[in-house]
Amino acid sequence: MIDADRLKKNWSLVAARGDQVPLYFYSTLFLSYPETRDLFPMNMAAQRDKLVNALGAVVSNVDTIDAVVPTLQALGRDHRKFGALRGHYPAVGEALLATLEHFSGAHWTPAIAADWAAAYELVAATMADAADAAAHYTPAWWDAEVVGHERRDLETAIITIAPGTRLDFTPGQSVSLCTSLRPRAWRTYSPANAPRGDGTIELHVRAVDGGEVSSALVSLLRTGDSLRVGPAFGSGLTLRPGSGPVAMIAGGTGVAPMKALIEQIAATPRPVSLYWGARSPAGLYCLDQMQALAARFEWLELVPCVDEDLFGSGARVGSPAELAVAHGRCTGADVYLCGPSGMVESSGKYLVGAGVRADAIHFEPAGA
Numbered sequence: 001m002i003d004a005d006r007l008k009k010n011w012s013l014v015a016a017r018g019d020q021v022p023l024y025f026y027s028t029l030f031l032s033y034p035e036t037r038d039l040f041p042m043n044m045a046a047q048r049d050k051l052v053n054a055l056g057a058v059v060s061n062v063d064t065i066d067a068v069v070p071t072l073q074a075l076g077r078d079h080r081k082f083g084a085l086r087g088h089y090p091a092v093g094e095a096l097l098a099t100l101e102h103f104s105g106a107h108w109t110p111a112i113a114a115d116w117a118a119a120y121e122l123v124a125a126t127m128a129d130a131a132d133a134a135a136h137y138t139p140a141w142w143d144a145e146v147v148g149h150e151r152r153d154l155e156t157a158i159i160t161i162a163p164g165t166r167l168d169f170t171p172g173q174s175v176s177l178c179t180s181l182r183p184r185a186w187r188t189y190s191p192a193n194a195p196r197g198d199g200t201i202e203l204h205v206r207a208v209d210g211g212e213v214s215s216a217l218v219s220l221l222r223t224g225d226s227l228r229v230g231p232a233f234g235s236g237l238t239l240r241p242g243s244g245p246v247a248m249i250a251g252g253t254g255v256a257p258m259k260a261l262i263e264q265i266a267a268t269p270r271p272v273s274l275y276w277g278a279r280s281p282a283g284l285y286c287l288d289q290m291q292a293l294a295a296r297f298e299w300l301e302l303v304p305c306v307d308e309d310l311f312g313s314g315a316r317v318g319s320p321a322e323l324a325v326a327h328g329r330c331t332g333a334d335v336y337l338c339g340p341s342g343m344v345e346s347s348g349k350y351l352v353g354a355g356v357r358a359d360a361i362h363f364e365p366a367g368a
């Protein structure tokens, strides 16, 4: 029986050492098992945070492991795209335990070691089993051709890809992708369209500061190039059944999954209010597309919002969540939130404080 409290306490002790933890973990892994280096991107900076986040998520849920089984299974299926094999899991487990022992110092006991080993074995077996099962019915990744690349501004591009074989997804889900311009570095985006007859997928990419992959996708990628795409995952933002009102609160390119949801809702319309925020009017990079949708669907209300409007664009000034509440759009509605993680977090708190039921607020948890 795993003592979850003991594990959580030990994890907070180790996690307090910050960046040193993943650094130690990867050094140990690559020294002991050099062949695993090829599974990871050349630049490990982004990868380091991922390990810490993933570990934290698993550990904090170890006492309710049933709740994270679907996530672990999706993770296992997704890891096939890295070339991760069942044989790699023990190597990772060994490096993980060595790292935990190193940072626990005098707090490391045989009982804690046994708890960690058992928790890791459970996680690894769930992931590896799901990966093996998926190998029977789905590819490890899809090769897709870039069939459209439209720069919307210096930092943002709308990229359309055509996977070689059909890639199924549900609006609101995400896919990860990798370009040979930045080998083995995968980043996640949400399709901005409901599934199409021709299988093409629209992705909205903003070059983030220091983001080597997003910058390459925006500035260097060209029509005709190919990308690798991983399986669709996530259920936080998928449409809940019902015919009642929907309020969508989006920030920046977080509008992409909202556009996909709107296209899905068009099949069985219900009232939708989309409050879409950006720092300035220039950040509303696909306002024309969104306005065209609002003109086409009488059940769709579009409210562009900006932090400041120096030149009088006509967008509302204020936070999308606060405006949506002030206009009564969240009352009795299913609310979908997507954008920068800080915005999702603060908007969620604001909505709950304003009386919106927590179970009516939907978003993809950070790091998912």
Ligand SMILES: NC(=O)C1=CN([C@@H]2O[C@H](COP(=O)(O)OP(=O)(O)OC[C@H]3O[C@@H](n4cnc5c(N)ncnc54)[C@H](O)[C@@H]3O)[C@@H](O)[C@H]2O)C=CC1
Pocket: 188, 189, 190, 191, 203, 204, 205, 206, 250, 251, 252, 253, 254, 256, 257, 277, 278, 279, 283, 306, 307, 338, 339, 340, 341, 342, 343, 344, 346
């Ligand atoms: N491209 C895609 O397919 C998807 C993108 N996302 C996420 O959406 C985000 C979009 O980023 P950008 O377009 O660069 O947006 P941005 O940085 O330009 O911000 C958009 C809006 O969010 C507000 N905001 C930003 N940080 C905030 C904070 N900490 N607290 C409160 N409000 C805040 C801004 O004031 C602005 O109104 C990214 O974090 C991305 O990971 C999420 C899902 C899909």
